[in-house]
Amino acid sequence: MTNPGTVLRIPHLQDSLVYVALFQSVKNSSFLRQQLIEGNTTYEYAFLDASTILSTTHVLAACFRAINDATANRLRTRNVHSEIVFALSPNNNIAESFRRFGVADETTSLLAIKVIPTTGTAAGDSSATDAIATHLRGAVEGEPAPFTDEAFAGLSDVTRIRKLYKAPAPGSSRKKTGVNGTSSSLQELKSLESIIIGSMAIKGS
C-alpha cells in the first residue's frame, strides 16, 4: 500500500514536520467531522475542505502561522491543528472558520494535516509518519491525490474562495490592466493568492 500523504519541512520551523494528505471522492466526511466534535484523540488532525484551498502555498501559510503561534504560546484555539483551520480564516471568529474551512458533512475533497513534533526524535525516524499514514488510510474513505498545486486547481472553488476573503472578482479591479500590460489567468490566481496570504498574515492585529 502506498503512503497517501507527503511529509513537508517548512523552512525555519526546525522542531516540526508537517504531514499532509489530500483525498478526493471522500464518502465519510460526516464521520470524520463527528470525531473532531467528540474530541476523539486518535483523530488529532486539521481536516480541511479542499475546495476552499487555492494552492499548496495557501496551506503552508496557515501551517506556518499556526506552528509559529504555538511556539510563541499564543494559540487562540485548543491546539495547533485547530489553529491551522483558524489561521485560514480572514477574521477572528473561530466557529466561523471551522464552518468555512473545516470538514463539513458535504465535503468530498479533504485535506488532512498533522503537525509532527521532531524535538528529541532522530533524523530519518519515519515511525511517526508511518503510523499516521496507516491510520489515515483506514480512517478516510476516499482516493488519495497528490499534494500539488495542480491537484488543488482541480478541486478548489475559486469563486467561493474570492467571496470568503472578500477579494474583488477578476477583471473588476479598476487598475486591472496594470503598469506592465494585461494580466493572464495565472497572474489573476497569483494576485488572489497574495491577497489571501496577506490577509491571513495580518489577521489578529
Added chain:
Amino acid sequence: MSTIHIPPSPFNPSDLTLITQGAEALVYKTTFLTPSTPTALKIRPPKTYRHASLDARLTRARILAEARVLVRCAREGVRVPAVLGADWEKGWLALEWIAGRTVRHALDGWLKAHGDDVGSSEGLEVKGLMGRMGKAIAQLHGVGVVHGDLTTSNVMVESEEGLEGDVVVIDFGLAVMSVQEEDRAVDLYVLERAFVSTHPQAEGLFGEVLRVYADGYKGAKGVVKKLDEVRQRGRKKSMLG
C-alpha cells in the same frame, strides 16, 4: 556578509543573507513556506535605547502599517511585493522576493553604456522605463497610497539586464494612506530630488515620469501642478519638525 545581529525566533542566522540595512530594519534574503520560495525578510530589531514597552509598540505599529498598505495595494490590483508572513511581536515581515535590479542600478548601467544621449533611438528604452515608473506611481496614488520614500532605489525593474521588464515599487516602510494633493506632490518631489542627485546627467528623464503620471488617475494633473508649488518651498509645508 556576516552579521552580529541575532534574528528573532524561529529564524536562524545560517539561513539568512543580509541584503541591506536601514535605520530601522535589516533586510535578509531567505526562503519562506517552501525551500524554493525566495523571500525578503524585513527584521526590525529592538532599539535598546528606547523603553521596552514603547519599543514594542512602535515596532508593532510600523510592521502592521507596512503590511496593511501592501495588502491594501494587492486588493486594489496594484503590483507590490506580497506579504507572506508577519510577527509584530517578534518584529519581522516576510515579503515576496522581487527578482531584478533597482531602477537606480539599471539606469547607472544604461548611462554608462550609452552616455546621456537620451534622444537617440536607445533613448526610447529609457523613456519607456520612466513611463512605466510614472504609471506605477500613479497607480499607488490612485488607490490612496502615498509611498513616503520614493527613490530610484525603491523601484525595481524585473530584468537582469537592459531596461525592459515590469516595474515594481518596494519598501513601504514609510507609506501612508492619503489622498491629499500635498502628500502626493511631496512623493513626486522626493523622487525628483533623488533623480537629480543620483543621475544628474539624466535630469531630463523625470519629465517623462511626470508626463505619464499625469494621465494615470483622476486628479493626477492637479498633483503635477502642485509639484511646482512644492519645488518653490521644499518638502515641508507646516514648518514643523
